[in-house]
Amino acid sequence: MSGWELFQLWVMAFGTIAIFSFLYGDNPFYKFAEHLFAGLTAGYYFGLYYDTVVVQQLWIPIVENSKWSLILPGIFGVSMFARLIPKYSWMARIGLAFVMGSTAGIFLMSELHGNVLGQMGGAMAIQNSGGAPNYLLTAIAAVGLICTLIYFYFSKEHTGVLGATANVGIWFIMISFGAHFGYTVMGRISLLIG
C-alpha cells in the first residue's frame, strides 16, 4: 500500500465516518461534511455543464461545423441568468418557454401512446407464466387493474357496487405496496453493505 493509496483510503474514510456520525446525533463534524458535499456537487455541475453544453454543444459545432444557427439557443441560454436579477427575470421566460413547450409536446404523446395505450394493450392480452397461457393470472391481472382504477375514481361516492370494487382494489393495493415495501427495505440494506 503506497503512501498515495493510504492517503486516498484516509480521504474516503473521512467522508464515510463524517456522515455516519449523524446517526449518533447532529454534530459539527457532520455539518462540515454536509456543506462540503453540497459544494462539491455544485462544483461538479459547473465543470460538467460548462464542458458538455458550452464547449461541446455550442462552441465546437459553431467553430468546427460552422453551425451559426446555434447562436440563438446560446443567447436564450444566457438569458436564463436574467433570473438572478428580479427586474429582468421575465427575459428568462423565453428560453424556458422552448424547453417547457417542447417537453410538454413530447410528454403529451409519449404518456398517452407509450403508457396508456401500451398498458391497455398489455391488459387485454392473455398473461402467460412459464411459457404457457395462465388464465388464473389473466383473471387476477384484469380484476386487479379494474379495481385499482375504480379505487382512484373520485367522481362518485364509494357506495354500492362501486364501493365493493374499490374495497377489493384497496386489498390488491395493500399487497402490491407490501411487496414494494419489501423491495425498498432490501434496496436500503444493499446500500449499507455496498
Next chain:
Amino acid sequence: MKIITFLSTLNRRWVYTLVWIAVIIPLLFPMSFKINTTPEVQSLYDAVENVPDSSTVLLTFDLWPNALAETEPMARTALHHLFRKNCNVVTLTTIPLGGPSVAERVTREVAALYDKKYGVDYVNLGYKPNYVSVLRGLATSIESIYPTDNSGTMLSQLPLMHTVKTYDQIAFIFIVADNGIVDNWVSIVNAQFGKKMCAAVTSVMAPKLYAYMGSGQLTGILGGMKGAAEYEQLVHKPGLATIGISIQSLVHFLIIALIGLGNLGFFLERRAKQKEARG
C-alpha cells in the same frame, strides 16, 4: 408488564448495534446458498444472448453515485456479457451527477480485460441535459445531439460512430438505472421506435417494471442486488452482488424479527389498556 416496559423503552442505539452485528457476522463466516434464477432475469439473459454477435448495443448509465452498490455490479456484468459476444458498446447517461464519470471508469476497466479499443469497439457519449431531447433526438441523428463524445473528441474522428447514426443501427438497449427514467425509455423509445430493451434497476424501482414486463415493452428486469447476483451467476462472473446478497440474508431476518417484536409490544400495550378500561 415487565416485557412491555422493556419493549417500549429499547433505545434506538441498541437497534443500530444489532444491525452492525447482523452485517459483520456473515462477513466473517460467509454462508452461501444456491441462487436460483427468476423468470425475469432469465428472459433478460436470453434477450441479450439473442442479440446478434458484433452488433452495436446501447448501454445507459442513468445512475447517481449513491446507489452504485446495486447498479455498478449490473453494469459490470452487462459489459462482460456484451464484450464476450464481441458486441460494440455505445454508452451514455441522462444523469448529471455521477453518470458520466462512472460510465467512463467502469467501461474502460472492463474493456481493458477484453483488450477493446476506444473509438473502435466502444464509445462513451457522456451526458447532455434535458433527457427528453436526448431520448427523442437520437432517433433522427445521434451526431446532432452529441456533436462530440464525453471527452470532447468529434464523432467524425471515432470509427464506430461512422456506422452508428441513429437507433436503426442499434440492435438492443440495455438500461442500467436507479430512477424513473426507465418509464421514459419505454414510453418514448420503445413505443415510438420499437427498440427492444431491458432494464437493470435498483430494488426500489423494480416492482413498477413488472407492468412493462407484462405488456412486453421490456424484455427483462434485474431487480436490486438479488437480480444482479442471479445475472452474475448466468454470465459466470460472480462479483460484488453475489457476495453482497449472502450478507443481506441475516439483516432481512433481523428486520422481520424487529417488526414482529415491535408489534408484539404494541398488542400487549393495547390489551393492557383495554383491560384497564374494562377493569
Next chain:
Amino acid sequence: MRTTLPLILAFISGIIMVVSFFINPEQKVLGDISQELLIWASIIGGFSFLLGAVSITRVNWRSYKTRRPGWGYNLVTIVGVFMMAIPALWPTSWLPESMASLAGRNAGSVYDWFFLYLATPMSQTMFAILAFYIATAAYRAFRARSSQATLLLITASIVMLWRVPMGEALLRVIYDGLPEIINTYIMAGINMSVQRGIIIGAALGAATFSLRILLGIERTYMGKG
C-alpha cells in the same frame, strides 16, 4: 408582451412536437425543425442547470459575507465549489505536458479524483444511513394499526424472505413451489396489475399537465411578475 410571447413560443414548440409524432420520418422539412428544437431545448436546459450551480454559490457567498450564524460552513461549501470547478475548466494547454491529464473531467483528473474519493463515499453513506432508520422504524413505527397495514406488513415480510437466498431456502422447506408462486401470483400478478393501474393514472395526470402547459392554461412555471 412579457407573458403572451413565452406562451405563444411554448405553444408553437409543443405543436411542432405533437405534429412530428404523426408525420412520416422521411419528411425532411418538419423532421429538421423538430430536431433543431430538441437541440435548443437541451442547450437552454443546460444553462438553467448552470444557473442552479451559480445560485447555490451566490446564496452561500451572501450568508458568508453577512456573517450569518454558521457562516463558517458556508465558506466550506464555497471552497468545495471551486475545488471541483477550477481544475475542470482549466485549459490543458496551460499545463506542462506531464501534468496535462490533471485538468479537464476525464479519468485521472483532479475533478474525477475528488468525485471518486470524496463525493461518492459521502453520498453512498448518506443512503446507507437509511438502512439504520429502517431498522429502528421497523421496531418502533411499523405497527399493524389497521387490517390494511397488517396485510401490507405480512406481504412485506414474505417478499423480504423470498428475495434472499437463505429465506428462499426456508420457503422451499415449507413448500417446494412456493417461491415460484410468490413470483408469478404476487409480483407478476397482483403487484403488476396495481402498478399498471397506477401507471395509467399517473400517465393521464402527466398528459393533462402537459396539455395545460401547451395551451398556456398552466403558468406556474413562469413565476410571478
Next chain:
Amino acid sequence: MLYCFVRHLTTRLLTGLLTIVALVTITPAQICAQEAPAGFFRTDRINMLVAVIFFSIVVLIYTRWAKQGKPLFIRKINGLDAVEEAVGRATEMGKPVLFIPGLQEIDEIETIAGISILGRVAKITAQYETPLIVPVRYPMVLAAGMEVVEQAYTEAGRQDSYNKDTVRYVAGDQMAFAATVNGMMVREKPAANIFMGAFFAESLLLAETGNAVGSIQIAGTARPEQIPFFIAACDYTLMGEELYAASAYLSHEPLLLGGLKGQDLMKLVIIASIIIGIVLTLFGVQTTFTSWFHQ
C-alpha cells in the same frame, strides 16, 4: 343501488364509448396493421390521433365547466375527516399542529397540492386558535405558505391571532431539514403531524420521531416508493392521486377540478375498453379493436 350506478354511467360514458366504437368500425383492420407507410401522414398512428383528440376534448370541456362554476361532484376523501379530527384533538390538548407541505420546490404538483391542503388546515386552527407550525425547505414555498395561512386566518376572522413565524424556513439540505424538524417535534410535542406533498427517504425519520412523541400522524404523497412507509408508520395515509383529489376538493380551483374530472371519465372509458378487449381476446376474435392497442 345498481340502477343509479348504471344511470350515472350512461349519462356521460355513452358519448365517449360511442365515438370509439363508431371510429373502430369505419377504419378497416388492414390500415392499422401496416408498417409505417410511405405517404405524408403516418396512418399506423390513427389510434393515437383519436385518443389525443378525445382526451383533449374531455379535459378542456371539464376545465371550462369548472371555470364556469358548474357543480362538479368530487367524493370527500376520507383522509380529510381524519385531518379535522386530529386538529380537534390538538385543540383539546392545547398542543400545536405540525404541517409539512413536502420537501420540493413550488413548481412541483405535489407541493402545490400540499399548500392548498395547508390553507384548509390553517382555517381550522384559526377557528379553534390552535398553535400551528409549518417548517419549509425552500424560500418560494415559504412565501406561498405564508400567503395561504394569512388568507385562511383573515377568512376565519382571526386576523389578529395570526403570527408571522407560523411558516418558517428551516434548512435547504434534506437530512439537515429532517434533523431540525425532529428537534422541533421533541421540543414542541405536537398533538398532530400532517405531511402532505413530496417526500423522500427522510420521510421515515419524521414519521418515526412523530411516533415516539405520540402524535396522530396523517400523510399524503404521490411517490409510490414512500407510500408503504407512511401506511405502516402513520395513522392515516392519502395515496397517490388521492392527494390531488383532496387538494381539488378543498380548493375547488378550476384547473385542478377540471383535470381531475376529465381523468375520471377517461378511466371509465379505459375500463370499458379493457373489458371489451379481454372478452374479444378470450373468444379468440382478433378484431381491429384489439389491434389498436398493440404497438
